[in-house]
Amino acid sequence: MTSKVSRDTLYECVNAVLQHSQEKKRNFLETVEIQIGLKNYDPQKDKRFSGTVKLKHIPRPKMKVCILGDQQHCDEAKANNVPFMDVEALKKLNKNKKLVKKLAKQYDAFLASEALIKQIPRLLGPGLNKAGKFPGLLSHQESMMAKIDEVKATIKFQMKKVLCLSVAVGHVTMSPDELVQNVHLSINFLVSLLKKHWQNVRSLHVKSTMGPPQRLY
Amino acid sequence: MKNLESIKQKIEEVEISQSDDDSDSEDSGSDSSESGESSSADSDINVDLKVSYHLSQEKAVSMQKIYICHMCGSASTNQVATAFSDLTSSLYDINGLQHIRTFEGHQKTITNIRFNPSDPHQIVSSSTDGTVRFWDIRKAGKSALIFKDDTAESKQLKPFLSFDISKSGHFLCAGTELFDGDAFLVFGDARSGKILGGYWESHSDDITQVAFHPNLSDSVASGSADGLINIYNLKSDNEDDALISSLNTESTIDKLAWYQIEGAHKGLSCILDTMEIQLWEDDGVSPYSTFSRKHISKSTSWKVDESYVVNVHQAASGDLYVLTGASTKNSEDLAFLHIKDKTLLVETALPGNKQRVRCSWYNSENGSLITAGEGGILSVWKSGTEKGHDNSGKILSKTSVRSKPY
Numbered sequence: 001m002t003s004k005v006s007r008d009t010l011y012e013c014v015n016a017v018l019q020h021s022q023e024k025k026r027n028f029l030e031t032v033e034i035q036i037g038l039k040n041y042d043p044q045k046d047k048r049f050s051g052t053v054k055l056k057h058i059p060r061p062k063m064k065v066c067i068l069g070d071q072q073h074c075d076e077a078k079a080n081n082v083p084f085m086d087v088e089a090l091k092k093l094n095k096n097k098k099l100v101k102k103l104a105k106q107y108d109a110f111l112a113s114e115a116l117i118k119q120i121p122r123l124l125g126p127g128l129n130k131a132g133k134f135p136g137l138l139s140h141q142e143s144m145m146a147k148i149d150e151v152k153a154t155i156k157f158q159m160k161k162v163l164c165l166s167v168a169v170g171h172v173t174m175s176p177d178e179l180v181q182n183v184h185l186s187i188n189f190l191v192s193l194l195k196k197h198w199q200n201v202r203s204l205h206v207k208s209t210m211g212p213p214q215r216l217y
Numbered sequence: 218m219k220n221l222e223s224i225k226q227k228i229e230e231v232e233i234s235q236s237d238d239d240s241d242s243e244d245s246g247s248d249s250s251e252s253g254e255s256s257s258a259d260s261d262i263n264v265d266l267k268v269s270y271h272l273s274q275e276k277a278v279s280m281q282k283i284y285i286c287h288m289c290g291s292a293s294t295n296q297v298a299t300a301f302s303d304l305t306s307s308l309y310d311i312n313g314l315q316h317i318r319t320f321e322g323h324q325k326t327i328t329n330i331r332f333n334p335s336d337p338h339q340i341v342s343s344s345t346d347g348t349v350r351f352w353d354i355r356k357a358g359k360s361a362l363i364f365k366d367d368t369a370e371s372k373q374l375k376p377f378l379s380f381d382i383s384k385s386g387h388f389l390c391a392g393t394e395l396f397d398g399d400a401f402l403v404f405g406d407a408r409s410g411k412i413l414g415g416y417w418e419s420h421s422d423d424i425t426q427v428a429f430h431p432n433l434s435d436s437v438a439s440g441s442a443d444g445l446i447n448i449y450n451l452k453s454d455n456e457d458d459a460l461i462s463s464l465n466t467e468s469t470i471d472k473l474a475w476y477q478i479e480g481a482h483k484g485l486s487c488i489l490d491t492m493e494i495q496l497w498e499d500d501g502v503s504p505y506s507t508f509s510r511k512h513i514s515k516s517t518s519w520k521v522d523e524s525y526v527v528n529v530h531q532a533a534s535g536d537l538y539v540l541t542g543a544s545t546k547n548s549e550d551l552a553f554l555h556i557k558d559k560t561l562l563v564e565t566a567l568p569g570n571k572q573r574v575r576c577s578w579y580n581s582e583n584g585s586l587i588t589a590g591e592g593g594i595l596s597v598w599k600s601g602t603e604k605g606h607d608n609s610g611k612i613l614s615k616t617s618v619r620s621k622p623y
Contacts, residue, residue: 048469051490052468125457130421
């Protein structure tokens with residue numbers, strides 16, 4: 001990417017976004033997103049442009065993750081102040097659609113222990129599926145906190161019918177270095193998936209939720 | 218739309234044993250980084266160990282700029298059907314790639330094409346125009362049957378991104394784009410075209426793939442942009458009970474296919490939009506094998522950013538092969554990788570490839586492969602060397618018919 005977007009330009013751009021958010025403070029934490037405009041790409045015949053990527057720094061620190069855990073995971077969650085539910089708690093919902101929907105709304109994502117994840121359709125029905133919040137797997141081979149961080153650091157992108165795409169890659173209280181790293185990683189990743197790479201990119205912008213877009217490319 | 222009525226059909230009893238196989242599938246770093254070129258007909262080659270493929274036939278069947286995004290073959294009639302980006306489809310004889318017929322009628326992008334598994338004279342295609350069309354290959358003209366879901370209040374048709382027909386030929390199952398906030402899995406009678414019902418609570422995004430279970434007529438899997446592989450038991454009379462498993466790929470799904478594995482379960486191979494491969498057991502909690510794009514390209518020595526994955530195919534031996542390619546400045550490379558446990562070994566290069574390949578059909582009976590893609594070219598690949606002789610003097614391949622594409 002350095003040949004297309006210099007390190008200096010990247011810092012300039014990121015700093016401009018941050019500065020703008022400082023000048024006009026909002027009463028919520030503004031997200032920073034990249035906007036990529038494509039060219040020479042036909043959504044009707046070219047391969048779908050979509051997927052997930054893990055960033056280096058957590059873009060959404062306020063993301064709420066709930067553990068649907070076995071005994072061990074519930075204990076660990078409790079010790080770490082992470083919200084959790086065990087099998088019994090899930091059974092109490094009695095597959096009630098309204099309650100499951102309510103649960104889905106309370107959290108941004110779920111992680112489930114191996115012992116539970118297979119039972120989710122039976123215990124809860126398709127409620128979490130419908131909400132787009134079916135749990136990811138939490139195994140005993142990895143640290144719970146690390147997996148939660150991984151979930152918080154993973155972003156999803158999807159281009160549907162229009163030739164531009166917006167992805168949240170950070171927030172305005174991140175350091176310029178952290179933002180630059182996240183922007184750099186996401187752009188490189190997205191471009192690597194395009195058939196003609198940079199020749200498929202018409203423009204790149206970085207912006208904060210309420211701020212004006214700053215052109216990067 | 219009413220809920221799905223129970224489909225009364227003879228079901229195969231399958232013993233499902235409690236599997237506690239939760240072997241983690243960390244992407245193993247051990248690849249064999251053999252070069253992508255297969256060795257030519259050298260005298261010492263043991264043809265059992267390393268099969269070379271050669272381009273047996275090739276034909277430019279459309280103008281460049283018209284892509285072939287979907288295709289399927291029929292081993293019984295030795296024919297192949299292709300769906301073009303110009304909204305038409307065509308049928309060819311595999312021998313000689315003779316054009317037999319063109320099918321016109323879809324109003325928007327064709328999203329999948331298959332032969333009816335119970336009727337080799339019928340081709341079926343789905344489209345974002347909201348129809349699944351059944352074509353009789355013996356007759357020119359309009360489609361024999363048009364299936365659509367116009368049950369929405371607005372009367373708007375739901376755009377189909379995927380479908381499959383049950384082995385018996387009785388049922389059609391089609392997946393839609395997100396439509397008014399819901400992603401539908403619509404069921405129809407494949408003989409009458411009647412809608413039977415649908416599910417709309419199990420996926421939260423476009424349903425990109427649908428595949429009936431290879432043996433159980435009442436089991437079907439769906440893959441979605443929401444990252445889930447859902448497996449349903451259609452004997453149930455409501456969606457809540459029908460959803461048996463949701464396998465979370467934690468990404469977005471491009472291709473999904475069943476394959477045979479040892480034991481009572483079946484495998485599901487999944488290609489993600491980010492060009493990674495996950496292999497799942499149908500009752501798994503996580504993929505038992507994962508191959509990242511980096512791992513796949515390392516096996517071929519192609520550049521990561523230039524490589525892509527077309528399909529995962531299963532040979533008669535049961536082994537799985539990955540069809541992968543790379544678009545470089547000067548070439549379009551293509552190769553078969555053999556999946557061996559958690560490693561990838563180059564099985565054979567496919568020399569002579571001229572386009573970015575988007576779809577493929579593998580005939581496991583004779584090991585032949587057909588590829589098609591963005592150059593509008595149909596290529597037939599056969600094992601063995603072209604007009605070659607092995608050391609024993611046996612002629613390995615039949616005469617290759619190569620028509621100049623340009």
